[in-house]
Amino acid sequence: MTTTQENTTAQAVELITVVIDGFEVSVPKGTLVIRAAEKLGIQIPRFCDHPLLDPVGACRQCLVDIEINGRAFPKPQASCTIPVEPNMIVKTQLTSPVAEKAQRGVMELLLVNHPLDCPVCDKGGECPLQNQAMSTGNGETRFEGVKRTFEKPVAISSQVLLDRERCVLCARCTRFSDQIAGDPFITLSERGALQQVGIYENQPFESYFSGNTVQICPVGALTGAAYRFRARPFDLVSTPSACEHCASGCDMRTDVRRGKTLRRLAGDDAAVNEEWNCDKGRWAFKYVTEVDRLTTPMVRGADGVLAPASWPEAIAAAAAGLKGKRAAVLVGGRATAEDAYGYSKFARIALGTNDIDFRARVSSDEERDFLGAKVVGSATTYRDIDIADHVVLIGFEPEEESPIVFLRINKQVRKRALKVSAVATKLSIGVEKLKAEFIKVAPGSEGAAVSALSLTGKSVILVGERAAETTGLLSAASALAEKTGAKLAWIPRRAGERGALEAGAIGTLLPGGRPVADAAARVDIAAVWGVPTIPANVGRTTSEIIESLGNGSLDAVVVGGVDPQDMPNSAAALAALSNSFVVSLEIAHSAVTNVADVVLPVAAVTEKSGSFLNWEGRARAFDAAVADSLNRSDLRILSAIADEMSESIMLGTVTQAAREISSLGKWDGARANFAAVSAAGANKVSGNEALLTSWRRLLDLGTLQKGEANLAGTARKSVAVISPKRAEAMGVKDGDILRVSNSHGSISLPALVEDIHDDAVWVPRNSFGTQVLISLNAVHGDVVSVVKA
Amino acid sequence: MADQNEFQPLVNKENKDVDITSVAYEKVEQPGPKSLLKQAQGFWVTFITMFKKVNTVQYPEVKEPTAERFHGRHQLNRHPDGLEKCIGCELCAWACPADAIYVEGADNTPENQMSPGERYGKVYQINYLRCVFCGLCIEACPTRALTMTNEYELADSTRSKLIFEKDDLLGPLRAGMLPPPHPMYPGMTDTNYYNGDVKEAHPSQEQK
Numbered sequence: 002m003t004t005t006q007e008n009t010t011a012q013a014v015e016l017i018t019v020v021i022d023g024f025e026v027s028v029p030k031g032t033l034v035i036r037a038a039e040k041l042g043i044q045i046p047r048f049c050d051h052p053l054l055d056p057v058g059a060c061r062q063c064l065v066d067i068e069i070n071g072r073a074f075p076k077p078q079a080s081c082t083i084p085v086e087p088n089m090i091v092k093t094q095l096t097s098p099v100a101e102k103a104q105r106g107v108m109e110l111l112l113v114n115h116p117l118d119c120p121v122c123d124k125g126g127e128c129p130l131q132n133q134a135m136s137t138g139n140g141e142t143r144f145e146g147v148k149r150t151f152e153k154p155v156a157i158s159s160q161v162l163l164d165r166e167r168c169v170l171c172a173r174c175t176r177f178s179d180q181i182a183g184d185p186f187i188t189l190s191e192r193g194a195l196q197q198v199g200i201y202e203n204q205p206f207e208s209y210f211s212g213n214t215v216q217i218c219p220v221g222a223l224t225g226a227a228y229r230f231r232a233r234p235f236d237l238v239s240t241p242s243a244c245e246h247c248a249s250g251c252d253m254r255t256d257v258r259r260g261k262t263l264r265r266l267a268g269d270d271a272a273v274n275e276e277w278n279c280d281k282g283r284w285a286f287k288y289v290t291e292v293d294r295l296t297t298p299m300v301r302g303a304d305g306v307l308a309p310a311s312w313p314e315a316i317a318a319a320a321a322g323l324k325g326k327r328a329a330v331l332v333g334g335r336a337t338a339e340d341a342y343g344y345s346k347f348a349r350i351a352l353g354t355n356d357i358d359f360r361a362r363v364s365s366d367e368e369r370d371f372l373g374a375k376v377v378g379s380a381t382t383y384r385d386i387d388i389a390d391h392v393v394l395i396g397f398e399p400e401e402e403s404p405i406v407f408l409r410i411n412k413q414v415r416k417r418a419l420k421v422s423a424v425a426t427k428l429s430i431g432v433e434k435l436k437a438e439f440i441k442v443a444p445g446s447e448g449a450a451v452s453a454l455s456l457t458g459k460s461v462i463l464v465g466e467r468a469a470e471t472t473g474l475l476s477a478a479s480a481l482a483e484k485t486g487a488k489l490a491w492i493p494r495r496a497g498e499r500g501a502l503e504a505g506a507i508g509t510l511l512p513g514g515r516p517v518a519d520a521a522a523r524v525d526i527a528a529v530w531g532v533p534t535i536p537a538n539v540g541r542t543t544s545e546i547i548e549s550l551g552n553g554s555l556d557a558v559v560v561g562g563v564d565p566q567d568m569p570n571s572a573a574a575l576a577a578l579s580n581s582f583v584v585s586l587e588i589a590h591s592a593v594t595n596v597a598d599v600v601l602p603v604a605a606v607t608e609k610s611g612s613f614l615n616w617e618g619r620a621r622a623f624d625a626a627v628a629d630s631l632n633r634s635d636l637r638i639l640s641a642i643a644d645e646m647s648e649s650i651m652l653g654t655v656t657q658a659a660r661e662i663s664s665l666g667k668w669d670g671a672r673a674n675f676a677a678v679s680a681a682g683a684n685k686v687s688g689n690e691a692l693l694t695s696w697r698r699l700l701d702l703g704t705l706q707k708g709e710a711n712l713a714g715t716a717r718k719s720v721a722v723i724s725p726k727r728a729e730a731m732g733v734k735d736g737d738i739l740r741v742s743n744s745h746g747s748i749s750l751p752a753l754v755e756d757i758h759d760d761a762v763w764v765p766r767n768s769f770g771t772q773v774l775i776s777l778n779a780v781h782g783d784v785v786s787v788v789k790a
Numbered sequence: 791m792a793d794q795n796e797f798q799p800l801v802n803k804e805n806k807d808v809d810i811t812s813v814a815y816e817k818v819e820q821p822g823p824k825s826l827l828k829q830a831q832g833f834w835v836t837f838i839t840m841f842k843k844v845n846t847v848q849y850p851e852v853k854e855p856t857a858e859r860f861h862g863r864h865q866l867n868r869h870p871d872g873l874e875k876c877i878g879c880e881l882c883a884w885a886c887p888a889d890a891i892y893v894e895g896a897d898n899t900p901e902n903q904m905s906p907g908e909r910y911g912k913v914y915q916i917n918y919l920r921c922v923f924c925g926l927c928i929e930a931c932p933t934r935a936l937t938m939t940n941e942y943e944l945a946d947s948t949r950s951k952l953i954f955e956k957d958d959l960l961g962p963l964r965a966g967m968l969p970p971p972h973p974m975y976p977g978m979t980d981t982n983y984y985n986g987d988v989k990e991a992h993p994s995q996e997q998k
């Protein structure tokens with residue numbers, strides 16, 4: 002990877018030397034004058050210029066005097082639109098009175114219609130217009146007329162508010178939506194003094210990335226509904242953090258006022274999220290302070306009632322219930338890499354078992370083997386997408402399941418028409434935006450389509466976690482990668498899954514991708530952990546653990562952040578849990594804590610430090626943003642339970658765990674084997690029957706989105722999607738109510754006729770009014786009946 | 791006596807290890823006791839003062855008015871119809887050199903209109919253990935919501951009692967004012983309020 006990176010950067014440099022304010026600077030060809038000046042530390046005032054957006058020259062604030070080969074431009078030029086040229090001499094406001102006067106004039110014109118809103122404006126205190134009015138403006142206004150006013154604020158979506166009179170018409174927001182997010186739902190309308198940002202009448206600004214426009218708006222014209230009037234910049238304590246909502250791994254900044262998170266902003270990491278994030282990462286943080294948050298440990302007493310208890314009591318009860326029992330560990334995808342490592346070590350040492358699985362979702366043994374053989378330790382990166390010749394999406398909807406991957410692909414699609422193919426059952430908005438080749442398959446028959454693809458060594462195959470739902474699909478994908486030399490990456494939905502995989506929170510692997518079956522690997526780990534042996538048998542998977550709890554071959558389970566609703570057969574899973582001894586480490590009350598015997602409250606991401614590994618395997622470390630939280634990280638609690646059981650795991654702090662993980666190093670022995678599974682093909686359907694297909698949407702009923710009404714307002718509508726052919730046969734048109742049912746239950750949703758395989762019906766998996774795993778207990782490819790309700 | 795105004799380094803430049811006991815000092819003459827007459831002269835000033843006009847009063851029984859512009863306890867003012875002037879902008883808190891002011895803004899809603907316009911101060915606290923009565927907050931306030939009264943009796947028995955809440959700071963409801971929340975004066979915008987067009991509450995503003 003590094004070699005290709007160096008090569009491409011090495012080719013690109015053709016340096017041009019220009020003189021700015023009397024200083025020489027050499028910059029690569031094509032660099033804009035405003036950037037070249039930055040390199041010298043000369044700040045030219047600007048509004049519309051943004052390094053990641055195409056230049057427009059809309060605001061004219063960046064005027065400078067330019068001379069090329071001794072010939073001066075007759076008037077000052079916008080430095081954000083002009084690339085450097087040889088023999089260019091630039092004079093900014095610092096050395097040219099003409100440029101200075103021009104900038105002053107532009108500022109004066111901008112302020113003519115700008116309201117005196119600063120006291121009630123959210124941007125006040127961090128406003129580029131305030132700052133540049135101070136640096137570049139006049140102290141006194143000469144304008145005596147009446148300022149233009151608009152009705153305000155206009156809600157352009159449930160989460161973004163627009164104050165039109167504050168807008169400086171820089172077109173950053175419209176350019177972002179169009180160029181980066183691919184959602185051109187806002188535009189500049191009208192002309193002259195009435196020019197304004199507007200939404201289309203029948204298309205609200207429902208973009209998954211709308212929050213970025215609030216962040217890049219250089220004035221307070223766009224504000225977030227949730228943060229409006231909540232604080233001033235000087236009230237906030239900012240902590241660099243990482244996003245816990247998906248495996249994209251966005252760098253973030255968390256702003257806290259008096260122990261309460263008030264906003265989160267996208268951080269700046271050129272290698273990962275550039276300067277963007279998605280609305281979920283930006284606006285879903287209230288779950289931390291929701292009323293159902295657990296605050297104290299609880300223990301189920303002799304009377305069967307879960308009652309608050311002290312920490313020592315609860316730890317003792319957990320230890321007593323686990324000691325000497327046949328116990329397993331289920332750890333959900335929200336655990337940090339360090340916490341997952343804690344669970345992994347806890348299972349091996351304190352419980353003496355390999356029965357641990359982080360996959361609290363539909364999963365398969367094929368997937369487990371695939372992860373152990375192909376994914377753990379691998380390093381396909383965003384950079385590979387940047388230089389790919391072809392990107393293939395398998396069981397993966399980037400816009401819904403890993404939005405920054407979507408933005409990255411979209412960037413290359415826009416820049417150089419990167420070829421994208423999606424093997425999917427239904428055409429989605431995201432795939433359409435990527436102008437991808439849509440390879441339509443019936444649910445269950447994806448494998449054959451994947452095998453038929455032809456790729457090169459520069460292609461990238463992105464496999465989503467839903468690939469595990471089709472037998473043989475992961476085998477087909479890995480065979481394709483092997484045959485063509487294409488890069489293969491597995492992109493889970495949850496932030497913690499990759500970290501948990503690397504930490505060995507799965508039955509076949511020990512930390513660092515060491516196979517449990519390998520004696521040398523076990524000795525390796527046993528030596529670091531200071532224990533005589535590590536259990537040698539391959540551990541149970543999530544569904545096996547649930548089954549064993551149900552039939553009594555396991556007695557107890559430690560559950561960390563698992564929602565049974567995410568698992569197939571969730572009712573049976575809950576029943577199995579309620580008949581066993583359950584220690585639940587949770588943030589908030591849940592179905593699991595209701596049946597648990599010991600409940601231990603843990604810290605949410607903003608309250609602890611740690612790191613996630615994103616889909617690339619890149620560490621995304623973060624610090625506690627809220628100081629003095631009473632909550633402890635999973636790790637510390639597990640350590641205390643292990644101590645109480647006299648089976649210490651010695652992981653008192655996150656730093657300790659991180660140090661131990663790095664001391665383990667990478668496994669250089671043989672990888673686990675991957676036995677390919679042959680593809681099964683789709684079920685047969687006739688008449689009313691259809692094959693169910695579904696995925697989760699970015700904004701849905703996820704537990705971490707609780708309490709965010711504004712955010713939920715921009716979630717896509719729940720619909721049941723059928724093909725035109727089926728619609729015609731059923732006499733259904735858009736909006737008619739469809740009933741999707743099986744022997745277990747039913748879901749009724751408005752119909753949407755779209756490009757989907759004729760045998761399939763698509764419903765969102767966990768959205769408003771449609772929780773497929775609970776209502777239908779059906780998974781991808783199962784036969785359901787679809788009728789007009 | 792050596793000139794005291796002249797700075798004399800103890801360490802001489804050539805030799806840094808000067809022994810402190812070797813530094814020269816000069817003897818100072820102490821005057822001896824003065825004559826009795828001279829001593830009585832000193833008391834004359836005290837004696838004369840007994841016949842002058844008295845400047846002190848028997849506080850707290852007697853209270854004198856302060857100077858007109860004395861910086862005393864703050865007050866949060868109201869518009870003539872009773873709505874609060876404070877918009878929760880935090881500029882006062884920002885200006886405060888002692889970090890004595892804490893403000894949280896919030897949205898005015900049709901059901902809960904506390905001030906004209908969109909925004910009002912939901913939480914407003916001044917910590918009189920910190921306030922230095924400099925008046926910078928008053929200068930910062932864009933709506934003249936915050937002014938200072940002449941009240942200076944700010945002592946109490948606990949620290950927490952000296953953190954004044956919005957209720958403690960709000961000015962009284964005068965004639966013609968209605969207690970907020972209530973709607974804005976019919977037909978008036980927030981600009982009208984600032985221009986002084988609202989003179990008193992309108993009967994329709996009373997909230998049932």
Ligand code: SF4
Pocket residue numbers: 115116117118119120122123124125126128129130131167219220221222
């Ligand atoms: S955008 Fe900036 S200058 Fe304009 S009202 Fe808001 S804070 Fe003031």
Ligand code: SF4
Pocket residue numbers: 167168169170171172173174175198214217218219220222223
């Ligand atoms: S709303 Fe903000 S980002 Fe959009 S054009 Fe106006 S000033 Fe620029």
Ligand code: SF4
Pocket residue numbers: 244245246247248249250251274278279280281282283403404405
């Ligand atoms: S893309 Fe993923 S990591 Fe980034 S902000 Fe959104 S949910 Fe968080």
Ligand code: SF4
Pocket residue numbers: 120875876877878879880881882883893911930931932933934935936
């Ligand atoms: S008192 Fe004045 S300065 Fe302070 S928050 Fe209220 S309006 Fe703003």
Ligand code: FES
Pocket residue numbers: 046047048049050057058059060061062063064079080081082
């Ligand atoms: S920054 Fe150059 S025209 Fe706007």
